[in-house]
Amino acid sequence: MSVSTVRGAHAADPTPGLEAHDLSRAFGDVRALDHVDLVVPRGGVTALVGPNGCGKTSLMLVLASLLSPDTGHVRVLGVDPAKDPRGVRRLLGWMPDGFGTFEALTVREVLRTMAGAHGLGAGAARPRVEELLHTLRLDPLADRPARVLSRGQKQRLGLAQAMVHSPQVLVLDEPASGLDPRSRLELRDTVRALAAGGVTVLVSSHILDELEEMCDRAVVMDAGRVVASHDLTAAPALLRWRVGSLDVEALRAVLAARGIEATDVPSPDGDWGRRGALDVDVADEADAHALLRLLVDHDVPVFTFGPATTGGRLEAMYLSATREERS
Ligand SMILES: Nc1ncnc2c1ncn2[C@@H]1O[C@H](COP(=O)(O)OP(=O)(O)OP(=O)(O)O)[C@@H](O)[C@H]1O
Ligand SMILES: [Mg+2]
Structure with a gap:
């Protein structure tokens, strides 16, 4: 399918990439999410920003169906994870901020294992893994155990893991942290290319000038709530x-x-x-x-x-x- 076909398809389909309605989640006394409503349009890059502890990771975990909310619900491309968890897992790729991996496996084996877990047969997994190793400049590291990777290299492997099943929605929690300047530029280009192909990306970071170059929209959270939402492609605000x-x-x-x-x-x-x-x-x-x-x-x-x-x-x-x- 060409990029233009994908674009045409999502332009005609108004279903958002991600939706959250009235989400709340408390940890003891802490209201990590406090009646959050969010709509992430399809086929673009949305920044999720806000001070430490404002609830970004909690929101992303709920969207990735890894944390259940106390109230409210989410939809991933219109699919309800409560009703179709496998369907949502197929549609969504998740990159956590702290990276855990199969430390004893090599980088290539990690990606093949993840591809298998997503149901890709060996015939489809092998070329996909080689493609990702190349795109994310992991090929020189492909045969090294994942545990020896540096922080930035682990970040790149984390992104490759999130992308291994070619998801239509990507949720990336601080993907740029620990990356050197070249890797940051490459991350930006990778994310923009995915969005141009119709993928919906929600990305959190504290590095605002980089996000601005990468994103079409920005959502600001504070104290568990969404406090602002802006279209960065529109005419400048005040x-x-x-x-x-x-x-x-x-x-x-x-x-x-x-x-x-x-x-x-x-x-x-x-x-x-x-x-x-x-x-x-x-x-x-x-x-x-x-x-x-x-x-x-x-x-x-x-x-x-x-x-x-x-x-x-x-x-x-x-x-x-x-x-x-x-x-
Ligand atoms: N598993 C947990 N148990 C207890 N409290 C938690 C848990 N997870 C998150 N919290 C609390 O919920 C609030 C929101 O945390 P969250 O990790 O979502 O913030 P964040 O916006 O991602 O912050 P940062 O920018 O530092 O990554 C914080 O006060 C945090 O301490
Ligand atoms: Mg966080």
């Missing part, structure tokens, strides 16, 4: 701009007179006197230019003016969604 002034109260007054909301930036240690900085949301660079003109026209002594984060849109969205939740 940009956060940082304005430093020798007289922060004069700056605040001009912004307030125009009804422009501003957030205080904590001053570094030391005596800052009247100096200070405020963050302001602008629509785009032209809006930022208009703001600068306004401040200069009102004789506000501006000494710094520019984007508040050095990172990209995903980082800005993450900071704004998680900050709002805490305040």
Whole structure:
């Protein structure tokens, strides 16, 4: 089947790649998932981001039917794992953040064993395993025992394991952790190529600039809940701009007179006197230019003016969604 046929097929079929409805899961007092609703469109790459302990791994485990929720349900390409667990296992590939493998087996044997566990006969498993060894640059390691692999090499083997049965949905928990720069670029290219072929990918990471290059959408979690969801291919959302002034109260007054909301930036240690900085949301660079003109026209002594984060849109969205939740 060609890539365009697959694309045509999923374009016509509105069934999402992954769905979660009203998922909750507690561990004792900890609400790891708190009424989570999530729809991951088919044939794209969705980032799952959020602070440590916010519930990303728990959500992915439930989606991979490895953890049962207290309430709610999931669907994988429309299939209910409670009714058809084998069907879901066929459709979904899972890469955990901590990697466990058959340590005594060689890399090639690990992949052949996994292929067998997914029901691939030897005739289909052998070429598939060789293909994956090549794609993930594991061929020089193919005959080494899995236990001797470095952390990054184990990550690549983990991805190969998740992909061995050519699943239509991939759930990857921090796949880039431990990877060297070249392997990260290759991971990005592998994931983009899979999505171009119609595979649905949900990927978690803390490395936001890399995710931004890899993903079409981003879902932000905080404290067990989904707090934001954005289409990264759409027009840019608001940009956060940082304005430093020798007289922060004069700056605040001009912004307030125009009804422009501003957030205080904590001053570094030391005596800052009247100096200070405020963050302001602008629509785009032209809006930022208009703001600068306004401040200069009102004789506000501006000494710094520019984007508040050095990172990209995903980082800005993450900071704004998680900050709002805490305040
Ligand atoms: N098996 C478990 N037993 C007890 N508590 C758990 C268990 N698994 C997760 N938790 C708790 O549930 C919450 C969510 O954990 P989870 O691993 O889903 O977070 P995460 O977003 O993946 O974090 P990280 O970014 O650090 O990987 C945490 O408070 C964690 O301590
Ligand atoms: Mg995790």
